[in-house]
Amino acid sequence: MEKIVGLAKRRGFVFPGSDIYGGIGSTYDYGPLGVLLKNNIRTAWWKAMTQERDDVVGLDSAILMSPKVWEASGHLAGFSDPLVDCKNCKKRWRADHLLEAKSAEMAGLREAPVEMKDVRCPACGGELGEERQFNMMMKTFLGPVEEAAAVVYLRPETAQGIFVNFKNAQESARKRVPFGIAQVGKSFRNEITPGNFIFRTREFEQMEMEFFVKPGTDEEWFESWKQFMMDWFTRFGVKADNLRFLEHAKEKLSHYSKRTVDLEYQYPWGWGELWGCANRTDFDLKQHEKHSGQDLSYRDDLTNERYHPYVIEPALGLDRAMLVFMLDAYEEIDGGRSTTTDAVKDIETVLRFHPAIAPIKAAIFPLSKKEPLTGIAHELRNRLARRWSVQYDETGSVGKRYRRQDEIGTPFCITVDFQTVGEEGVPGDDKVTVRDRDTMLQERVAISELESYLAAKLGC
Ligand SMILES: [Zn+2]
Structure with missing residues (x-):
């Protein structure tokens, strides 16, 4: 990993953000080669989605959306992490992560379940404060007045821009269900623990596609998109041995999801998420219908049936995809392989x-x-x-x-x-x-x- 980070900076793929000012937490700038690489990955994804397939159309929606969108989607109420501060060194921690670590440490040592009061600051051993919820959406103000009425959020996912445009896109492109809407764009999440270079950052680019299907056909479509994800990475050279699927446990699914499977990659620090596929059911369309008062049902003009489509969502991070392409392509040849006589024989x-x-x-x-x-x-x-x-x-x-x-x-x-x-x-x-x-x-x-x-x- 250090080698990739070093190469990325030296050859102009990725620089630390605001480098001459000492950087700013987990932001990165893409250099002359990085921007080309990123563009190529984005284009390969966009072409495979919207050009090669005739059942997916494109969209580019605004980053700033009505706050009502986030109320309807559940992000205002639920998109948060439980945090605790250390009273001594003031470091901030994810309460659930600390609890998990402590439980693992105490496994088999005692009967009673571990509670937050048993946990101390991992950095200094100090006492931890009250646990509170911290919303990960970034806030700003629309217009010249900084007041509560002008608060807007930087989108935490591109998906909602697709849901609110479901009717616009479906009717203007004259698409019949099943069909999908794809979008690439920046999203923002105030992650407490970003890290691993461009694996998890607070500002990142998403490549999301929402595929609308008739309820009852969703499980079949889920399988087909799962396969698409694997095929796309191997088609562009990522080794199949470094990829695998991980099924999320039912009790750990997001509030909107019926099923989630991650395509995982074998990173230098172990297997981790690369591309998630979720069955979001009709949750989002129904929520937006309720909150906007607009009818978001779909009428099949062949059978006259009316229903709210289910949604299969393969969601990939462009920055993370770029990291994977670099890691997977990287090879060191000891002793060199040049046939020219003046080449220095080193790595x-x-x-x-x-x-x-x-x-x-x-x-x-x-x-x-x-x-x-x-x-x-x-x-x-x-x-x-x-x-x-x-x-x-x-x-x-x-x-x-x-x-x-x-x-x-x-x-x-x-x-x-x-x-x-x-x-x-x-x-x-x-x-x-x-x-x-x-x-x-x-x-x-x-x-x-x-x-x-x-x-x-x-x-x-
Ligand atoms: Zn501390």
Whole structure:
């Protein structure tokens, strides 16, 4: 994990937020390569959802919504964590986490269940204060007056923007149930214990899809979306061995959920949540109907049946997905693997990104810093850049340049050399050397065919 965090900062994937001011709790900024990687993951998800399928449409709703939305959804009353403060060192803790830890510690040592009064501050051993509920929604004010009537919340999930637009989207897109609405956007949760780099942050980007189905078909659809989640990650290169499903126990389900299954990933600290799938039933539509007074039922125009659709929700965090793609692609090769003679034999790092996910698709190197090699290389860069994100690099040995690109996961490196342009009396062959990141095989490809060659190999 430390290696990923170090690489992420050094190569411009992820920087600590407000870095020059010493950072601000668990916020991160995405650098030049990070923004490309994030865009590619978002695009891969969006395409698989809304372009390849004809039963899912897109939406982009506002972050600020009527406070009534959060009243209806249950977030105002229920979206909270129980907290306790240490009276001595003032540290703040999640009461339920402390209780769980203490219970585990005392297991088998005594009969009576552990209570909060048995627990002391894990940091200093001090006495803990009264337990109270802390709502995780972030508050701000709409308009110039800071008063109670102007309070709005930064959305804690994108899902509610979808539910309140159910009728708008269904009618305008002329969709019949079953169909889904997908949305990508920022959400905010004032987590007490964020952590593990970009795994859990207070400001994060969600990729959520609410799939509306006829009650009674919900369990079947649940299975199908569960499979979609697994297929999507493996399709883009994440190893199936590092993925598994975890069924949530009935008694631990959220208030709206009939069933929840997590697709889990094997993180460096153990298995953890990656992509959750929940059967939200008709809870949200019925709540919004009650609170808004608007009819949110659906009428099947073929059978004339009227009902409130059930909702299957696969909800994925984009930042967390990015962490998983980086962790899974990361490989260290001890002793190096470069075939070039001047390469230093030490540990080499390769990010084996799927071509669709890789931030840079190809890098172009002139063998020397002189014309006409640099001119041809620049021209190539400009031509390929109309289609893909590519890089030009003329500094250092070719071996060093390969390693620079391997480290950021670039699938192909293209070298313009003296054979390309020819030398005294020897005509050039107008070909370049294309080197494959994973096989390290090198092929001579005609410049005129380079674009179609790359398109076929990249598949994008
Ligand atoms: Zn303390």
